[in-house]
Amino acid sequence: MFLEKKPENIPRNASQTYKNKGWNGWGDWLGTGSIANFNKKYKDFDTAREFVQKLNLLTVKEWLRYSKLGLKPIDIPSSPEKTYKNNGWISFGDWLGTGRVSEKNRVFLDFNEARNFARKLNLSKKEFWNNYCQSVSFPSYIPKKPSQTYKNDGWIGWGDWLGTDSIATFNRVYRSFNEAREFVRQLKLKNQLEWIEFKNSGKLPLDIPSAPNTVYKNSGWISLGDWLGSNTIANKDKLYLTFEQAKDYLKNYDLVSSFEWKSFCKSGKKPANIPTNPNRSYKSEWKGWADFLGKE
Secondary structure, eight states: OHHHHSOTTSOSOHHHHTTTTTOOOHHHHHTSOOOOGGGOOOOOHHHHHHHHHTTOOOSHHHHHHHHHTTOSOTTSOSOHHHHTTTTTOOOHHHHHTSOOOOGGGOOOOOHHHHHHHHHTTTOOSHHHHHHHHTSTTOOTTSOSOHHHHTTTTTOOOHHHHHTOOOOOGGGOOOOOHHHHHHHHHTTTOOSHHHHHHHHTTTOSOTTSOSOHHHHTTTTTOOOHHHHHTSOOOOGGGOOOOOHHHHHHHHTTSOOOSHHHHHHHHHTTOSOTTSOSOHHHHTTTTOOOHHHHTTOO
């Protein structure tokens, strides 16, 4: 639409036609005053920084918002970190006058001093440390990510850093199987439920695993009954009489139904080498209760 009104004696490509004949940018040509970034002439770093610090901006976010409002003089760059990269630039904290320095450029306390500070906070979890890092009272001389800052300078783990002595499972060194089992047997725990309650109580030593069946899988583990000293054996690990041997043994008892069988099992008279659920254990040979109890 605008091209239709353009006189024939004014070129369409003004930047090329007047390239060496007065051309000074589209802002000058159109009268807007805007200048391409690469053609702008900025204040020297110290003068620009002095101007910016009088604005009393506190964060990079506030600086970016100010730059976009159109209030910023054209001789102050929107990206000072690029413009003054090799000519005075230190950080946005220095640019704004807040004194803040990015974590990678800070000078922190040495590891032992920083760890002593962290331990005095009495924080029990990494999660609580992360929350504290967001507080206004968090000091600039302590790193928010100590695991990275002190990676090769003393860092062991969060339990050591916070003073809780907790150690990641994959880094723990456990007692030998026999030593661990001896400790557990002295607890006189009777079954799996009591073992679970004990290991969740917080009383389990750090060098005794909460999952001994995994840790000692190939170095002594037999069963939970052996671990606790209760001698109970999981059904899948028990050795039973053969089907015919079990039937022959039960001829000594006058059992006539599955109901009487259940009562017999609860009475304590049933031998451990005869399964409580024979219809499952002897599934391939099972013909019914009458046959198993010898009443056919």
